[in-house]
Amino acid sequence: QQQVKQSPQSLIVQKGGIPIINCAYENTAFDYFPWYQQFPGKGPALLIAIRPDVSEKKEGRFTISFNKSAKQFSLHIMDSQPGDSATYFCAAWFPGTYKYIFGTGTRLKVLA
Amino acid sequence: GAGVSQTPSNKVTEKGKYVELRCDPISGHTALYWYRQSLGQGPEFLIYFQGTGAADDSGLPNDRFFAVRPEGSVSTLKIQRTERGDSAVYLCASSLVAGGPGNEQFFGPGTRLTVL
Numbered sequence: 001q002q003q004v005k006q007s008p009q010s011l012i013v014q015k016g017g018i019p020i021i022n023c024a025y026e027n028t029a030f031d032y033f034p035w036y037q038q039f040p041g042k043g044p045a046l047l048i049a050i051r052p053d054v055s056e057k058k059e060g061r062f063t064i065s066f067n068k069s070a071k072q073f074s075l076h077i078m079d080s081q082p083g084d085s086a087t088y089f090c091a092a093w094f095p096g097t098y099k100y101i102f103g104t105g106t107r108l109k110v111l112a
Numbered sequence: 113g114a115g116v117s118q119t120p121s122n123k124v125t126e127k128g129k130y131v132e133l134r135c136d137p138i139s140g141h142t143a144l145y146w147y148r149q150s151l152g153q154g155p156e157f158l159i160y161f162q163g164t165g166a167a168d169d170s171g172l173p174n175d176r177f178f179a180v181r182p183e184g185s186v187s188t189l190k191i192q193r194t195e196r197g198d199s200a201v202y203l204c205a206s207s208l209v210a211g212g213p214g215n216e217q218f219f220g221p222g223t224r225l226t227v228l
Contacts, residue, residue, distance in 0.1 A: 006154075009152075031212065031213070032212045032213045041221060042221050043116070043203055043205070043218075043219025043220050043221050043222055044155065044203075044219050045218075045219065046216050046217075049213070051213065089154045089155070091154070093212035093213065095212070097168065097212075098143065098145070098160045098162075098167065098168055098210045098211065098212075099145070099157035099160060099168065099171070100155075100157070100212075100217070101157075102154030102155050102156070103154050104152070104153055104154050105152070105153070105154050
């Protein structure tokens with residue numbers, strides 16, 4: 001299975017809240033898991049990424065938690081701001097290919 | 113330098129017509145990718161170029177879709193006999209070299225194709 005399942009489809013939080021977006025995969029051959037942020041009218045931009053041999057990675061206010069045994073990973077946004085309002089996509093990379101498999105996206109709205 | 117650019121930003125056409133979508137990658141990037149993003153979905157891989165050659169076209173949905181990159185820089189995605197189901201945002205991305213980790217793909221803003 002080369003799918004990545006993402007939830008929730010949409011999310012609304014207050015400023016300062018910690019939205020959490022979850023992804024799950026089936027194929028244990030996936031070897032790299034990036035998160036992309038997409039603003040309306042723009043292409044996706046790489047936000048943060050993790051390899052499966054690491055359980056957590058932090059970059060600024062963004063944290064990925066990775067659970068290899070459960071084949072799940074999640075994005076946490078600390079102290080969320082209205083400027084974080086965007087669509088977030090998880091993705092997975094399959095070794096030996098040059099393409100990413102994307103989740104269906106989560107539309108995040110952070111209220112001021 | 114400039115990022116990945118795509119033209120046109122919007123294209124409206126009628127069912128059965130032929131369209132061309134253009135991508136200008138970041139200068140010096142050898143790898144170029146096309147993705148299709150349908151409404152409410154994530155990008156879906158179409159084709160990947162390494163230099164001038166299509167190294168992986170496994171994502172092209174059918175033979176109405178074709179892409180070229182004749183000089184290893186600009187790429188054109190061509191769609192013949194367009195159908196309403198082809199309506200989507202077509203994204204182009206480029207990377208310095210091909211591959212996954214450490215070879216970030218930089219995306220353009222996309223071309224929104226609407227087939228009436």
